[in-house]
Amino acid sequence: MAQNLINALSLGSLYALIALGIALLFSIMGLINFAHGELITIGGYTLLAFHGLPLAVAVALTVAVVVAAALTMERLAFRPARGASGETLLMTSFALSLLVQGGVLLKEGADPQSVNVLGSLGASVDVGGMTIGKLDVAIIGVTGVLLIGLAWFLRATPLGVQMRAAAEDFTMARALGVRADRVVATAFGVSGAFAAVAAVFLVARTGTLTPSMGLTPVLLGFVAIVLGGLGRLWAAAIGAYVLALLSVMLQAYLPTGLAAYRDALVYLGIIVILLFRPHGIAGRPQGVRV
Amino acid sequence: MRNRAITLVAGSAPAALSTLLVLVISGLAMLGSETTQRTAAQMLVMGVICVGTYIFVGNSGVLSFGHVVFVAVGAYSTALMTMEPGLKRALLPDLPGWIVDLHLGMAAALPVAGLLALLVSVLCSPLVLRLDGMAAGIASLALLISVNVVIGNWDQVTRGSQGIVGIPADLTVGTALPWLIGAIVLALAYQVSASGFRLRASREDAVAAASLGVRVGRERTIALVISAFVCGIGGGLYAHFLGALTPGDVSLKLTLLALLMLIVGGLRSLSGAVIGTIFISVLAELLRRVEAGGDFGPIALAPHPGIEQVVLALTLLFTLLLRPGGITSGRELGHRLVRRSSRDVETARTEIVAAPEPG
Amino acid sequence: MTLLEIADLHISYGPVDAVRGVTLDVEKGGVVAIVGPNGAGKTSILSAVQGLVRTRSGTIRLRGAEITDWSPERRARAGIAFVPESRGIFGSLSIAENLSLAACALAEKATAAAQIERSLELFPVLADRLNQRASVLSGGERQQLAIGRALVSSPDLLVLDEPSLGLAPVILDGLFASLAALRDEGRTILVVEQNVSRAVRLADHVYSLRGGLLERLENPQDLVGDPAFRAKHLGME
Ligand SMILES: Nc1ncnc2c1ncn2[C@@H]1O[C@H](COP(=O)(O)OP(=O)(O)OP(=O)(O)O)[C@@H](O)[C@H]1O
Numbered sequence A: 001m002a003q004n005l006i007n008a009l010s011l012g013s014l015y016a017l018i019a020l021g022i023a024l025l026f027s028i029m030g031l032i033n034f035a036h037g038e039l040i041t042i043g044g045y046t047l048l049a050f051h052g053l054p055l056a057v058a059v060a061l062t063v064a065v066v067v068a069a070a071l072t073m074e075r076l077a078f079r080p081a082r083g084a085s086g087e088t089l090l091m092t093s094f095a096l097s098l099l100v101q102g103g104v105l106l107k108e109g110a111d112p113q114s115v116n117v118l119g120s121l122g123a124s125v126d127v128g129g130m131t132i133g134k135l136d137v138a139i140i141g142v143t144g145v146l147l148i149g150l151a152w153f154l155r156a157t158p159l160g161v162q163m164r165a166a167a168e169d170f171t172m173a174r175a176l177g178v179r180a181d182r183v184v185a186t187a188f189g190v191s192g193a194f195a196a197v198a199a200v201f202l203v204a205r206t207g208t209l210t211p212s213m214g215l216t217p218v219l220l221g222f223v224a225i226v227l228g229g230l231g232r233l234w235a236a237a238i239g240a241y242v243l244a245l246l247s248v249m250l251q252a253y254l255p256t257g258l259a260a261y262r263d264a265l266v267y268l269g270i271i272v273i274l275l276f277r278p279h280g281i282a283g284r285p286q287g288v289r290v
Numbered sequence B: 001m002r003n004r005a006i007t008l009v010a011g012s013a014p015a016a017l018s019t020l021l022v023l024v025i026s027g028l029a030m031l032g033s034e035t036t037q038r039t040a041a042q043m044l045v046m047g048v049i050c051v052g053t054y055i056f057v058g059n060s061g062v063l064s065f066g067h068v069v070f071v072a073v074g075a076y077s078t079a080l081m082t083m084e085p086g087l088k089r090a091l092l093p094d095l096p097g098w099i100v101d102l103h104l105g106m107a108a109a110l111p112v113a114g115l116l117a118l119l120v121s122v123l124c125s126p127l128v129l130r131l132d133g134m135a136a137g138i139a140s141l142a143l144l145i146s147v148n149v150v151i152g153n154w155d156q157v158t159r160g161s162q163g164i165v166g167i168p169a170d171l172t173v174g175t176a177l178p179w180l181i182g183a184i185v186l187a188l189a190y191q192v193s194a195s196g197f198r199l200r201a202s203r204e205d206a207v208a209a210a211s212l213g214v215r216v217g218r219e220r221t222i223a224l225v226i227s228a229f230v231c232g233i234g235g236g237l238y239a240h241f242l243g244a245l246t247p248g249d250v251s252l253k254l255t256l257l258a259l260l261m262l263i264v265g266g267l268r269s270l271s272g273a274v275i276g277t278i279f280i281s282v283l284a285e286l287l288r289r290v291e292a293g294g295d296f297g298p299i300a301l302a303p304h305p306g307i308e309q310v311v312l313a314l315t316l317l318f319t320l321l322l323r324p325g326g327i328t329s330g331r332e333l334g335h336r337l338v339r340r341s342s343r344d345v346e347t348a349r350t351e352i353v354a355a356p357e358p359g
Numbered sequence C: 001m002t003l004l005e006i007a008d009l010h011i012s013y014g015p016v017d018a019v020r021g022v023t024l025d026v027e028k029g030g031v032v033a034i035v036g037p038n039g040a041g042k043t044s045i046l047s048a049v050q051g052l053v054r055t056r057s058g059t060i061r062l063r064g065a066e067i068t069d070w071s072p073e074r075r076a077r078a079g080i081a082f083v084p085e086s087r088g089i090f091g092s093l094s095i096a097e098n099l100s101l102a103a104c105a106l107a108e109k110a111t112a113a114a115q116i117e118r119s120l121e122l123f124p125v126l127a128d129r130l131n132q133r134a135s136v137l138s139g140g141e142r143q144q145l146a147i148g149r150a151l152v153s154s155p156d157l158l159v160l161d162e163p164s165l166g167l168a169p170v171i172l173d174g175l176f177a178s179l180a181a182l183r184d185e186g187r188t189i190l191v192v193e194q195n196v197s198r199a200v201r202l203a204d205h206v207y208s209l210r211g212g213l214l215e216r217l218e219n220p221q222d223l224v225g226d227p228a229f230r231a232k233h234l235g236m237e
């Protein structure tokens, strides 16, 4: 039981990093960023490229590369499309996702590659009779720090306050002098940084890389956001932990015949939630977008 | 009365021209090599799927990632109807006896497949009735994924992730062509019908249309079931094109390919669906050849998997950024021929909702 | 000196021509009021000044420089502050955060605290509730916050859309007293106002907008006194 709980917390932290990265952009510019998954893929392959360097250095470089990729996406694809409908933005992100996937395929090939970034994190510690993986502890701890950092940024810095204002009413925020470009670029930067950290943890957990590795995480991120509520930042994080708890519990307690259908059940659940609460469990309708 | 006649003539021009285009290209392909003919057959299948998707997405303006669900239903049901009973018994021992004994030809099986897809769409209709915009997009994505999981695990019927083999892979340009033409005619008939007209009015301005008495939900449902029927038939053709089916064949990838074709061609016109299918099919085939490598006269290329995807993605990206209306930009083929009559309410409505955009 | 020049402005929403060739100058330090019936296009003009709607043709100049293609944030930084009809209060932000937001349009960030202090002196209700979420404010309080916030950026041009809307008479007195104080301080104000008697008292020039066409009123007092004149310019009552 406690083991499951730790597992759910660790998985939920991973989902939360991903979901927050997506929710941040959605709340500010109404973008459902499918290409967020490819930021994770870029992170994974960057980590592979820097394999052999000290872990901290490799992680720092990975964060830098992924943030740069996110900013490039914003500058080249999303900025020209700003003001377009949500559907157009979504399709733009699909195009980017295909593009990056194709690029990785071209460069690295389709075969799965394995990378061991764990090092000493692979070990586990004994706490009161329970074996807890050091990796789980690291994931939970680092995510906690990042979430607190984000909350602080949004509360206590002028740019953070501007981002919250832009999330509520982008047009009015601009009318007050808030620079749209800067707010959106910052959001992409934060989103990229979260994706990079998520990539590190994901690769540490699974140890494998494929060009399409970003798909499942991004879908789970969407699910978490819908569970929590579209357009609400912290609801997305809560949705992520609930989703992780649900899937760990389903995994543990679902009869074996049904276990294979777990994902189908989760996604059907999403549909039911959307049918009854089109803006998510705790969501609210979106305001005017620029 | 006269107006109605003019609208009909104006409305059928795009279908006639699209059909002509398809006929010419198919004719040319029949002269080509076996690979070319196969590519053309695949293009025709994608044409049916795209036209089917267009009937709903193009007319309603609601984005759907879920139409591949109908394709999947059509594909698997056709396979189960047209495979050799002996083979079915060997591959799928748990299948009910009457399905095992069923042995139809493709032409007989396709309408049944279409009807099954239509039934499934009726079950899905609450989605389009209640949801709009982003929520509809996400819900249809979720639907697609859950159906894909089910297909991947329902060993008794779909043989799970191993997939079904031994479907008669007998689709040719000649046997596929009539179905695409039929799909185009059906799409056109819907488009010029009163229901299609009302739905397009709601696409342009849902609130205004509702205030004029258009029951958006009802019109959307009508479009959905017709569109599912066509997609189901497209799925059946697809099964006969592939000869084998795995869950991966009817996944997000196929959805994206169909949407890519629709967007590049122009999401808001039937001609756009047809032109997009042709354009992307030809481009993809060329890219596949480059990707596979080999000798092209003076240049020899090493195989480069990924090129096709990169170029198609760039095509989509540039379309969205530079020509959001796609190649046809919302116009129908032949609109110049009938400009006077087709500058009708629809164009006027498009102008009404050209919403102002903050600087 | 002319602070704001609007020349031959056209605004359309699809086939609806909301503003049909409006030309209007606002002198520095002057107060210009626009009156007119519902749907006349008043809000459209003000939104165009802040850059929130796309104009079909015509030019807008600020201190002689053409700003027609500028983004809303650039205009804010150039000294225009807009109080929309809906007030544009950020309900999820605290009152202090709402006020501080406008400071990003200030050229000298160091003066932000002093600017906020000034707004709070003008609208003391806000001072006691700085850390509450703005969503709890009443309509009148929101209006005060919106104007107070607009003043934080120390704008050269204050653009107000129906400031009296939904305010109790007592509050109205205070509001117009503070607008008059701003005027006397030398601020330039462009205001759309349905409360004609107050608008006439506040403004140097009054314009009537009907069906997207602007007309300067030579004797704006008649709006208060003459029922026929009133009906003509404000719509049937
Ligand atoms: N976003 C929009 N889309 C379509 N039409 C619009 C839009 N905004 C305004 N209009 C139309 O333009 C015209 C002018 O509107 P505007 O809001 O400028 O009027 P107003 O003078 O401010 O009216 P009120 O006194 O009611 O506030 C109206 O007919 C209105 O219906």
Ligand SMILES: [Mg+2]
Binding pocket: C042, C043, C044, C085, C161
């Ligand atoms: Mg108004």
